[in-house]
Amino acid sequence: MSSSSSTSMALLTDLVEALGFRHTERTWARATYEVLSRYVAVRTVEIVLFGPAGSRKILPSATTSAVVALRPSEESWFRDAMLRGARLLDTKRAAAMAIVPIADSGGALGCATIALERESELLTRALLESMGRVLRSTLRQIHAIARVAELSRRVHTQTRQLREDLRQLLPSAVVAANPRMQRIFAEIVPLVARQDTTVLICGESGTGKEVVARRIHELSPRSKRPFIRINCGAIPSGLVESTLFGHEKGAFTGATERRAGVFERAHMGTLLLDEVGELPPSAQVKLLRVIETGEAERVGGNRTIPLDVRILAATHRDLHAMVDAQAFRADLLYRLDVFPITIPPLRERKDELEALTAHILARLARRFGRSSPPLSRKSIARLRSYEWPGNVRELENVLERSLLLSTGASLEIVLPDRALKRGSVSTFQAAAKRCIEDALALTEGRIYGPNGAAAVLGIKPTTLQSKMKRLGMARRAIAR
Numbered sequence: 148m149s150s151s152s153s154t155s156m157a158l159l160t161d162l163v164e165a166l167g168f169r170h171t172e173r174t175w176a177r178a179t180y181e182v183l184s185r186y187v188a189v190r191t192v193e194i195v196l197f198g199p200a201g202s203r204k205i206l207p208s209a210t211t212s213a214v215v216a217l218r219p220s221e222e223s224w225f226r227d228a229m230l231r232g233a234r235l236l237d238t239k240r241a242a243a244m245a246i247v248p249i250a251d252s253g254g255a256l257g258c259a260t261i262a263l264e265r266e267s268e269l270l271t272r273a274l275l276e277s278m279g280r281v282l283r284s285t286l287r288q289i290h291a292i293a294r295v296a297e298l299s300r301r302v303h304t305q306t307r308q309l310r311e312d313l314r315q316l317l318p319s320a321v322v323a324a325n326p327r328m329q330r331i332f333a334e335i336v337p338l339v340a341r342q343d344t345t346v347l348i349c350g351e352s353g354t355g356k357e358v359v360a361r362r363i364h365e366l367s368p369r370s371k372r373p374f375i376r377i378n379c380g381a382i383p384s385g386l387v388e389s390t391l392f393g394h395e396k397g398a399f400t401g402a403t404e405r406r407a408g409v410f411e412r413a414h415m416g417t418l419l420l421d422e423v424g425e426l427p428p429s430a431q432v433k434l435l436r437v438i439e440t441g442e443a444e445r446v447g448g449n450r451t452i453p454l455d456v457r458i459l460a461a462t463h464r465d466l467h468a469m470v471d472a473q474a475f476r477a478d479l480l481y482r483l484d485v486f487p488i489t490i491p492p493l494r495e496r497k498d499e500l501e502a503l504t505a506h507i508l509a510r511l512a513r514r515f516g517r518s519s520p521p522l523s524r525k526s527i528a529r530l531r532s533y534e535w536p537g538n539v540r541e542l543e544n545v546l547e548r549s550l551l552l553s554t555g556a557s558l559e560i561v562l563p564d565r566a567l568k569r570g571s572v573s574t575f576q577a578a579a580k581r582c583i584e585d586a587l588a589l590t591e592g593r594i595y596g597p598n599g600a601a602a603v604l605g606i607k608p609t610t611l612q613s614k615m616k617r618l619g620m621a622r623r624a625i626a627r
């Protein structure tokens with residue numbers, strides 16, 4: 148190595164250090180530029196990168212006149228660089244040019260073509276190699292930063308999606324315009340949220356039991372901890388206990404690894420046992436034990452796990468009637484029914500139909516990315532004329548369908564077919580009659596007992612009998 152090249156190497160090192168390059172690609176690139184302009188009379192530097200097309204945005208324009216994305220497999224890169232260099236000599240009227248290859252162990256990454264005012268003795272091979280190394284680091288940083296930018300963009304999109312999902316799951320604004328609902332949300336829920344009391348939330352399907360449960364959790368000291376909901380009626384019969392309490396590896400065929408149950412997952416948080424009336428008797432016994440002892444045992448395990456879980460239960464069934472029918476354990480019911488909340492069906496709170504509709508329409512409109520059409524008086528009257536057997540959930544479905552089908556300026560409410568065939572109360576009575584007949588047919592006329600029609604319908608046998616009497620149904624049922 149000649150003395151001039153070792154001097155320039157030392158100077159280069161000093162300079163790069165003096166420039167204090169840090170871990171940002173801009174400082175790296177600027178350092179390169181400073182080195183080039185300090186040591187040689189640079190007219191232009193054209194850096195050709197075999198990299199992502201977005202690289203140009205990242206390199207400061209002071210350093211480079213062009214960043215061209217080429218495929219890494221480009222074999223003609225050197226010839227390309229020469230051609231560019233020749234063009235530079237021509238267009239920039241430069242006296243000389245230097246090509247700095249940029250390569251790492253994986254092969255060529257790119258090259259910098261430098262047009263010079265004049266030939267320079269200082270521009271030695273060693274200096275060019277040093278520049279190549281600096282540029283290589285720059286390039287690596289650029290690639291890393293482009294990747295980070297891409298990941299950050301992806302995370303940003305995912306976060307937005309998750310926020311949207313969460314907003315759907317946790318309605319920030321709960322509608323409570325009816326006096327009974329106002330009492331539930333404004334008085335009862337905040338009151339029970341403060342303590343760890345077990346709450347039994349009753350109401351027909353789709354009335355908003357889960358909404359109430361989530362609100363209790365949100366307002367409770369456990370709000371930062373998990374809220375887990377499990378639909379007891381949807382668990383396959385053989386998996387109820389392992390779903391609730393977890394299992395050890397090898398506990399049963401298919402248990403290939405240890406799994407935590409919902410109780411463990413809800414540790415320190417809140418567990419909503421939805422459709423609790425559907426729990427089979429064996430799981431009811433275990434649940435009672437867990438509530439009483441505050442600890443659970445995984446299926447196939449011999450170790451008890453202490454639990455700190457607030458339990459909420461919900462059901463559309465009449466659990467007291469199920470106890471009478473011996474389909475639900477009385478002792479478990481007493482444990483769950485510490486604080487009952489009953490949500491009225493939508494047909495009994497039609498005064499909040501308008502507020503609920505506006506709330507749901509706004510949510511749907513946001514989801515579909517369109518504005519929420521105004522509701523005409525006719526539409527409101529139509530909504531009020533219907534009995535809403537599926538409650539708020541059915542209202543959501545009707546509004547979604549109506550919104551999708553409506554093309555005009557106002558919303559045309561499309562009610563389910565059965566509503567159009569309505570014949571006031573007699574239709575409801577006919578439906579109730581049909582429902583009881585079906586249950587009696589299924590239970591061969593038996594009213595009482597766990598397999599009786601009353602248990603199937605989730606009502607007390609005495610209630611069923613009085614309903615049958617009121618509907619003028621023949622007593623072909625077997626009483627007890």
Ligand SMILES: Nc1ncnc2c1ncn2[C@@H]1O[C@H](COP(=O)(O)OP(=O)(O)OP(=O)(O)O)[C@@H](O)[C@H]1O
Nearest residue numbers: 318321322323351352353354355356357358539540
């Ligand atoms: N008061 C309310 N304000 C806003 N949205 C509500 C309200 N009540 C119910 N909803 C909406 O209605 C739908 C049904 O409510 P939810 O799931 O809580 O009913 P549910 O009684 O738990 O039903 P199921 O018995 O079938 O589990 C949900 O999408 C919920 O957001």
